[in-house]
Amino acid sequence: MTERVTATTKPYTIGRPPFRPGDDADFGGKFTEQPGDLSRPNPIKCGAQDTVLHATGLIRVLDDEGNASGEWDPKLDSETMIQGLEYMMRLRIFDDRMIKMQRTGKLSFYMRSFGEEAIAIAQTMALETQDWIFPSYRQPGAQFVRGRDMVSMICHCIGNTEDNVKGRQMPVHYTWKPGRFISISSPVGTQFSQAVGVAMASAYKGDDEVCISWLGDGTSAQGDYHYALNFASTFKPPVILNVVNNQWAISTHANLATGGRTFAERGLAYDIPSLRVDGNDFLALYSVTKWARERAGAGLGATHIEVFTYRAGAHSSSDDPSAYRPNDEFKCWPGGDPILRLKDHLIGAKLWDEERHIALAKKIDDEVMTAYKEACEFGDLASGPYPPASTIFTEVYETVPWHVQEQREELGK
Numbered sequence: 431m432t433e434r435v436t437a438t439t440k441p442y443t444i445g446r447p448p449f450r451p452g453d454d455a456d457f458g459g460k461f462t463e464q465p466g467d468l469s470r471p472n473p474i475k476c477g478a479q480d481t482v483l484h485a486t487g488l489i490r491v492l493d494d495e496g497n498a499s500g501e502w503d504p505k506l507d508s509e510t511m512i513q514g515l516e517y518m519m520r521l522r523i524f525d526d527r528m529i530k531m532q533r534t535g536k537l538s539f540y541m542r543s544f545g546e547e548a549i550a551i552a553q554t555m556a557l558e559t560q561d562w563i564f565p566s567y568r569q570p571g572a573q574f575v576r577g578r579d580m581v582s583m584i585c586h587c588i589g590n591t592e593d594n595v596k597g598r599q600m601p602v603h604y605t606w607k608p609g610r611f612i613s614i615s616s617p618v619g620t621q622f623s624q625a626v627g628v629a630m631a632s633a634y635k636g637d638d639e640v641c642i643s644w645l646g647d648g649t650s651a652q653g654d655y656h657y658a659l660n661f662a663s664t665f666k667p668p669v670i671l672n673v674v675n676n677q678w679a680i681s682t683h684a685n686l687a688t689g690g691r692t693f694a695e696r697g698l699a700y701d702i703p704s705l706r707v708d709g710n711d712f713l714a715l716y717s718v719t720k721w722a723r724e725r726a727g728a729g730l731g732a733t734h735i736e737v738f739t740y741r742a743g744a745h746s747s748s749d750d751p752s753a754y755r756p757n758d759e760f761k762c763w764p765g766g767d768p769i770l771r772l773k774d775h776l777i778g779a780k781l782w783d784e785e786r787h788i789a790l791a792k793k794i795d796d797e798v799m800t801a802y803k804e805a806c807e808f809g810d811l812a813s814g815p816y817p818p819a820s821t822i823f824t825e826v827y828e829t830v831p832w833h834v835q836e837q838r839e840e841l842g843k
C-alpha cells in the first residue's frame with residue numbers, strides 16, 4: 431500500500447509572512463534591481479516570450495538617490511511631474527482627513543491608499559481620456575486625475591442627499607460616469623472580467639477606447655482573475671490588467687497567494703506580455719502604462735502588470751494591522767514612499783523646493799476642509815438628511831418587476 435502523504439508524514443510548505451508582530455522587519459535595505467537593468471522592448475513587436483525577464487525582474491526608473499535613468503525613463507516634462515505630485519498629495523491629505531472623520535463618527539467606514547498613491551494616479555495620467563477605468567477600492571486617486579470634485583466624493587462617503595449612488599453603496603465604493611470610472615464592487619475581483627468584456631466590445635466596434643483594471647494580490651486567487659486572463663489571451667482585447675501586490679490581503683500575506691513565483695509570471699502562461707514594476711516609482715508606473723496603452727491601441731491586446739508595492743496603512747478603518755505584522759514594517763520597505771520619491775527627484779532636478787511643497791500641502795489641506803464642510807451642507811452621517819427610502823427601488827430595473835413594485839407599495843413609497 432502506498433503511504434498517504436499528509437501534513438504529518440511530509441510537511442509541505444506554504445507561503446508565510448516574513449515577519450510577525452514583535453519581529454524586527456528587514457527587507458534587506460534596498461532593491462537589488464536597478465533602473466537600466468531591463469530593456470524597453472518595442473511595444474508593437476513584443477510577445478509574451480520577450481517579457482520573461484520583465485516578469486521576473488523589476489522595472490524601475492528612479493534610483494535610491496532620486497535620479498531617473500534607463501530605457502524606461504518616460505522623460506516627462508516638469509509640469510506633468512508636478513501635477514502628478516499634486517494629485518498624490520491631494521489623495522494622501524484627503525485620506526488622512528477622511529479617516530479622522532471616520533474616527534470621530536462622521537463617516538461609517540473608510541479605506542486609504544496610503545503608500546500606494548502613485549499607482550492609480552500615474553497609470554491614469556498615462557491613459558487617454560476616453561479610456562475606461564475598472565478600479566478596486568484602492569484606486570480612488572484616478573478620480574482626481576479625471577477631475578472629480580472632492581465635495582461629490584465626500585457626499586458619496588457620507589451617503590447624504592448629494593451622494594450620486596444615493597446611499598446604496600458602502601463608502602469609498604465610488605462610481606463616476608463622467609470620468610468613465612466604473613462602480614467599485616464589494617465582492618473583490620469582478621472588475622477584471624468586466625474590463626476585458628468592455629475591451630472586447632471596444633475592439634469589436636473599432637473604437638480607440640482602452641480599459642484598465644486593478645485587483646490585489648489576495649484577489650488574484652479569485653476565479654475572476656483567471657477568467658479575465660483567459661479571455662484576454664484568446665480575444666486580445668485592448669486592456670491593461672494590473673495585479674497590485676501590496677504584500678497583504680487584510681491579514682493574509684502575499685506569499686500565500688503566489689506559490690513562490692512572481693504574480694507577473696502568471697500572465698506568461700496565458701501568452702500575455704507581462705511586466706513587474708516598482709509601484710512606488712511614479713515614473714516607472716507611468717512608463718509601463720504608456721507602453722501597454724500603445725500595444726492596446728495598436729490592436730495587440732492585453733498587457734499584464736504586477737505592481738510591486740506595500741500597503742502602508744490598515745486594510746480599512748475596521749482593521750488593526752498590529753495584530754499580524756510589525757508596526758514599522760512599512761518604514762523599511764525598499765520602495766520607500768512614492769510621494770517622497772517623486773518630490774526628491776523634482777528637488778534634485780531643481781524643479782521643486784521645500785517651501786513650495788509645504789505651501790502646496792497647506793493649500794490642499796484647506797481645500798479638503800472646505801470641501802468637507804460644503805459636503806455636510808447636503809447632510810451629515812449623524813443627522814442626515816439622507817436620500818429618500820424610495821430610491822431603494824430606482825435605477826436598477828428599466829421596467830420595475832412586479833415583486834419589487836409590491837415591496838415598494840408595502841413600504842408606502
Ligand SMILES: Cc1ncc(C[n+]2csc(CCOP(=O)(O)OP(=O)(O)O)c2C)c(N)n1
Nearest residue numbers: 568616617618646647648649676678679680
Ligand atoms: C469575493 C470576496 N471575498 C472576500 C472578500 C473580503 N475581502 C475584502 S478585501 C479583501 C482582501 C483583498 O486583498 P487584496 O486583493 O490583496 O487587495 P488589497 O486590499 O491589498 O488592496 C477581502 C478578503 C470580498 N470583499 N469579496
Ligand SMILES: [Mg+2]
Nearest residue numbers: 646647678679
Ligand atoms: Mg493586497
